[in-house]
Amino acid sequence: MTDDAFISIxxxxxSYGSFRAIEEISLDIAHGEFFSLLGASGCGKTTLLRxxxxxxxxxxxxxxxxxxxMSDVPPFQRPVNMxxxxxxxxxxxxxxxxxxxxxxxxxxxxxxxxxxxDEMLELVQLTGYxxxxxxxxxxxxxxxxxxxxxxxxxxxxxxxxxPLGALDKQLREQMQMExxxxxxxxxxxxxxxxxxxxxxxxxxxxxxxxxxxxVLQVDSPSGLYEAPKTRDVASFIGNMNFLDAQVTGRVxxxxxxxxxxxxxxxxxxxxxxxxxxxxxxxxxxxxxLILHDTAPAGDAIAGEIELTTYLGERSHYHxxxxxxxxxxxISSQNxxxxxPDEAKTGRPVWLTWPNDALIVLER
Amino acid sequence: xxxxxxxxxxxxxxxxxxxxxxxxLYLPVLFIPLFSFNDSIYVRFPMQGLTFxxxxxLWTRDTVWAAxxxxxxxxxxxxxxxxxxxVVAARAITRYxxxxxxxxxxxxxxxxxxxxxxxxxxxxxxxxRLGIPLSLYTVGFGHLIICxxxxxxxxxxxxxxxxxxxxxxxxxxxxxxxWTFWRVTFPMVAPGIVxxxxxxxxxxxxxxxxxxxxxxxxxxxxxxIWTQLRFPREFPAxxxxxxxxxxxxFVMVFVALWIGxxxxxxxxxxxxxxxx
Amino acid sequence: MVSxxxxxxxxxxxxxxxxxxxxxxxxxxxxxxTLVVLVVGIAVPLLIxxxxxxxxxxxFGFDMTPTFANYERAATEPIFGTLLTRSFFVSGLATxxxxxxxYPMAYYVxxxxxxxxxxxxxxxxLPFWTxxxxxxxxxxxxxxxxxxxxxxxxxxxxxxxxxxxxxxxQTAVIITLAHAWxxxxxxxxxxxxxxxxxxxxxxxxxxxxxxxxxxxxxxxPLSMPGVISACFLIFIPTTGxxxxxxxxxxxxxxxxxxxxxxxxxxxxxxxxxxxxxxxLMAWIAALALVFLFLTRKAKDQLA
Numbered sequence: 001m002t003d004d005a006f007i008s009i010x011x012x013x014x015s016y017g018s019f020r021a022i023e024e025i026s027l028d029i030a031h032g033e034f035f036s037l038l039g040a041s042g043c044g045k046t047t048l049l050r051x052x053x054x055x056x057x058x059x060x061x062x063x064x065x066x067x068x069x070m071s072d073v074p075p076f077q078r079p080v081n082m083x084x085x086x087x088x089x090x091x092x093x094x095x096x097x098x099x100x101x102x103x104x105x106x107x108x109x110x111x112x113x114x115x116x117x118d119e120m121l122e123l124v125q126l127t128g129y130x131x132x133x134x135x136x137x138x139x140x141x142x143x144x145x146x147x148x149x150x151x152x153x154x155x156x157x158x159x160x161x162x163p164l165g166a167l168d169k170q171l172r173e174q175m176q177m178e179x180x181x182x183x184x185x186x187x188x189x190x191x192x193x194x195x196x197x198x199x200x201x202x203x204x205x206x207x208x209x210x211x212x213x214x215v216l217q218v219d220s221p222s223g224l225y226e227a228p229k230t231r232d233v234a235s236f237i238g239n240m241n242f243l244d245a246q247v248t249g250r251v252x253x254x255x256x257x258x259x260x261x262x263x264x265x266x267x268x269x270x271x272x273x274x275x276x277x278x279x280x281x282x283x284x285x286x287x288x289l290i291l292h293d294t295a296p297a298g299d300a301i302a303g304e305i306e307l308t309t310y311l312g313e314r315s316h317y318h319x320x321x322x323x324x325x326x327x328x329x330i331s332s333q334n335x336x337x338x339x340p341d342e343a344k345t346g347r348p349v350w351l352t353w354p355n356d357a358l359i360v361l362e363r
Numbered sequence: 364x365x366x367x368x369x370x371x372x373x374x375x376x377x378x379x380x381x382x383x384x385x386x387x388l389y390l391p392v393l394f395i396p397l398f399s400f401n402d403s404i405y406v407r408f409p410m411q412g413l414t415f416x417x418x419x420x421l422w423t424r425d426t427v428w429a430a431x432x433x434x435x436x437x438x439x440x441x442x443x444x445x446x447x448x449x450v451v452a453a454r455a456i457t458r459y460x461x462x463x464x465x466x467x468x469x470x471x472x473x474x475x476x477x478x479x480x481x482x483x484x485x486x487x488x489x490x491x492r493l494g495i496p497l498s499l500y501t502v503g504f505g506h507l508i509i510c511x512x513x514x515x516x517x518x519x520x521x522x523x524x525x526x527x528x529x530x531x532x533x534x535x536x537x538x539x540x541x542w543t544f545w546r547v548t549f550p551m552v553a554p555g556i557v558x559x560x561x562x563x564x565x566x567x568x569x570x571x572x573x574x575x576x577x578x579x580x581x582x583x584x585x586x587x588i589w590t591q592l593r594f595p596r597e598f599p600a601x602x603x604x605x606x607x608x609x610x611x612x613f614v615m616v617f618v619a620l621w622i623g624x625x626x627x628x629x630x631x632x633x634x635x636x637x638x639x
Numbered sequence: 640m641v642s643x644x645x646x647x648x649x650x651x652x653x654x655x656x657x658x659x660x661x662x663x664x665x666x667x668x669x670x671x672x673t674l675v676v677l678v679v680g681i682a683v684p685l686l687i688x689x690x691x692x693x694x695x696x697x698x699f700g701f702d703m704t705p706t707f708a709n710y711e712r713a714a715t716e717p718i719f720g721t722l723l724t725r726s727f728f729v730s731g732l733a734t735x736x737x738x739x740x741x742y743p744m745a746y747y748v749x750x751x752x753x754x755x756x757x758x759x760x761x762x763x764x765l766p767f768w769t770x771x772x773x774x775x776x777x778x779x780x781x782x783x784x785x786x787x788x789x790x791x792x793x794x795x796x797x798x799x800x801x802x803x804x805x806x807x808x809q810t811a812v813i814i815t816l817a818h819a820w821x822x823x824x825x826x827x828x829x830x831x832x833x834x835x836x837x838x839x840x841x842x843x844x845x846x847x848x849x850x851x852x853x854x855x856x857x858x859x860p861l862s863m864p865g866v867i868s869a870c871f872l873i874f875i876p877t878t879g880x881x882x883x884x885x886x887x888x889x890x891x892x893x894x895x896x897x898x899x900x901x902x903x904x905x906x907x908x909x910x911x912x913x914x915x916x917x918x919l920m921a922w923i924a925a926l927a928l929v930f931l932f933l934t935r936k937a938k939d940q941l942a
Binding site for chain 3: 395451464467601608613617
Binding site for chain 1: 526528529531532533534535536537538539542543546547550551
């Protein structure tokens with residue numbers, strides 16, 4: 001394991017009978033990091049989180065937290081605490097009792113416990129709510145209590161299982177800011193499970209994209225967005241146009257490609273193993289494509305508008321390019337007054353792109 | 364305030380029917396207390412005037428006290444044991460994936476459906492073949508078989524409604540299995556346990572047919588009433604005793620259902636917990 | 640913060656490791672006391688009952704050579720067949736009237752009670768929890784020769800002499816059974832009615848059905864599972880009822896349950912009583928299968 005790895009997941013696998021839920025995952029998470037596990041439902045992200053918490057046993061491999069192997073440590077002795085997806089607020093206890101639940105073992109004087117609970121209420125901005133019962137609280141308030149209840153034990157790691165999934169959009173955005181603020185303030189490691197890529201991009205220092213029980217890529221949000229390593233990652237994070245292409249040649253640092261619908265082009269590529277004859281995908285983000293009403297000077301591809309979606313601050317276009325199977329998606333800022341004529345189906349347009357916007361992915 | 368949708372508009376005829384139905388449901392039973400205060404050994408109109416004589420008479424009968432003691436002893440033991448058995452069964456069924464658990468539940472529910480006579484004679488045959496003398500123990504075992512389905516049926520929904528993540532949250536916050544049970548599981552299913560204790564006690568206290576087949580010389584109150592029914596002059600005393608038993612049952616069951624209802628309120632909380 | 644224990648990982652032997660992993664084994668172990676009681680209290684007695692039904696009485700003991708003599712008697716001697724048929728007839732009528740009378744009540748609570756629904760349900764089921772013996776006894780007080788009805792009518796001058804058909808008749812048994820088992824009908828009926836999506840009724844109305852047609856075409860078919868289980872829950876237990884026919888039946892109202900009791904009591908022919916119990920069980924099992932089939936069919940139609 002690397003020196004600064006605070007949580008180290010070494011070749012961890014999980015199988016239920018013959019079904020393999022997690023395939024040999026290795027991951028390092030640094031101290032104080034906001035780390036997200038991102039993937040569609042059933043990709044194994046929640047299983048991995050529950051293995052960190054100790055609710056699922058590890059079939060193979062080992063998890064180390066702060067240098068300690070965790071296999072034989074039961075959940076109630078692990079230095080981690082969890083915010084559950086449904087918050088799991090104890091219905092028979094009030095807010096203060098919920099937050100102070102884990103303090104029993106510390107055998108502190110009553111006054112100290114009360115003080116700690118008050119501090120936590122203040123931290124999550126619920127001062128004065130101590131005597132309320134669970135059913136008197138809103139979803140956002142329950143979420144804060146679940147946070148306070150986990151944080152009062154000063155865990156080394158806080159695990160969050162889709163904690164914002166149940167909230168409406170506005171509240172979710174507000175809670176995202178809050179989580180970020182809290183994490184900065186207390187400086188502990190957060191491991192956050194979500195299926196919402198926007199949420200993961202907003203919150204995380206690093207993200208592990210998971211699919212089918214495997215980690216596809218671990219990177220910073222911008223790294224994942226700008227330099228996805230596989231087609232799956234590229235299509236899971238944001239929108240992406242994919243064009244089939246074939247490698248026709250390689251000269252140091254450059255690859256010559258024959259791209260469907262565009263023709264021959266050369267692209268700077270670093271350290272890939274591409275060789276002549278390889279079938280690849282050329283990917284480009286919709287917002288990196290530039291739409292022109294008249295033919296620009298230099299390289300451009302011509303097409304015609306197939307569909308326009310007006311979204312206020314920007315518009316989405318589908319442009320049919322001869323030779324391409326699917327229309328190209330373009331997203332552009334509406335920096336000028338919107339002209340309904342521009343949206344007409346069949347209007348001829350030209351597309352250009354900055355040279356570094358193209359990503360070559362193996363197929 | 365009434366809900367004014369077309370489908371739910373009030374229906375006067377149905378309303379009258381419902382009220383008549385409730386009256387007919389309760390009226391027959393109400394004649395028992397009514398005539399228990401009647402100053403006549405005949406149960407007939409016109410009534411002869413108010414008296415507490417029949418109750419006073421009961422007070423002096425040693426056999427009644429003995430039967431009451433037997434009923435209470437059996438009822439307490441049966442309610443505690445059947446509730447404990449119900450708790451472990453409900454816990455196992457909801458907590459673990461077990462092949463054949465539906466079959467087990469159906470099997471345990473048999474005494475609810477199969478006529479009591481059959482279980483009565485079946486157990487009678489068993490204890491006689493084993494050479495066990497009829498006593499309050501055999502009565503208690505018979506009651507246990509009758510009460511167990513009620514205990515399981517009362518407890519199972521409570522344990523089913525119990526959210527696994529509550530226990531996980533407790534473990535996550537540092538409590539081991541034992542403490543988690545006492546701090547989370549038990550308080551959350553407690554309404555079900557109390558309801559089960561009250562209901563099974565009431566059922567055991569009122570049980571007749573099993574007791575009829577399985578009791579020896581020590582009898583319970585329902586058997587005492589049964590034997591007294593043969594003597595017309597004992598009718599008023601039986602009415603008085605029945606009144607006491609009915610009152611007790613009504614109170615216990617009302618409390619049990621009310622507590623069960625508190626549990627239902629908690630379920631709603633849990634639902635909002637999940638649905639929020 | 641909870642600290643990691645310093646102790647080395649605990650080694651468990653293989654058996655405990657298997658046990659910890661096997662969910663089913665843990666579950667069965669947890670509920671083993673209950674299973675023992677169920678086996679000893681239900682399965683074993685029924686098996687012994689089957690065994691005994693093939694014995695014969697021999698003085699004060701039993702001849703344990705297996706024989707079907709008791710079953711032959713049950714099939715050939717008219718008294719047994721008559722009582723069995725009568726039991727089914729009486730229970731069938733009681734079931735019919737109970738379900739018929741309880742349906743509007745359940746309907747009312749499901750569709751027309753908006754506040755305190757729980758209170759209504761408690762009110763409707765509360766009497767059921769009180770002593771069955773006493774509820775039956777109450778009807779004897781009412782229907783008796785000098786009972787409530789007769790004495791009230793006599794006092795009012797509506798009748799000259801007490802109505803004799805009230806007590807000790809099949810009618811008395813049917814009335815009492817219908818009354819005593821009402822809660823068993825109300826609950827399943829209520830549950831199935833409550834489940835009906837109100838928007839279906841609105842859709843039917845929107846498509847031109849009046850209240851009556853709507854009831855016949857939507858509400859009644861959708862509540863059939865409740866009707867079937869209500870019938871099941873009343874019919875099966877009442878066929879073998881002992882108390883009601885014993886207290887109110889008289890000679891005409893005797894049912895199979897009383898006959899079984901007689902064999903174990905005064906007649907003292909336990910093997911014969913066992914055989915009759917098994918015959919009753921077999922009929923019940925067959926009927927249960929029919930009900931099960933009907934329920935499944937009703938549910939399939941809804942699904």
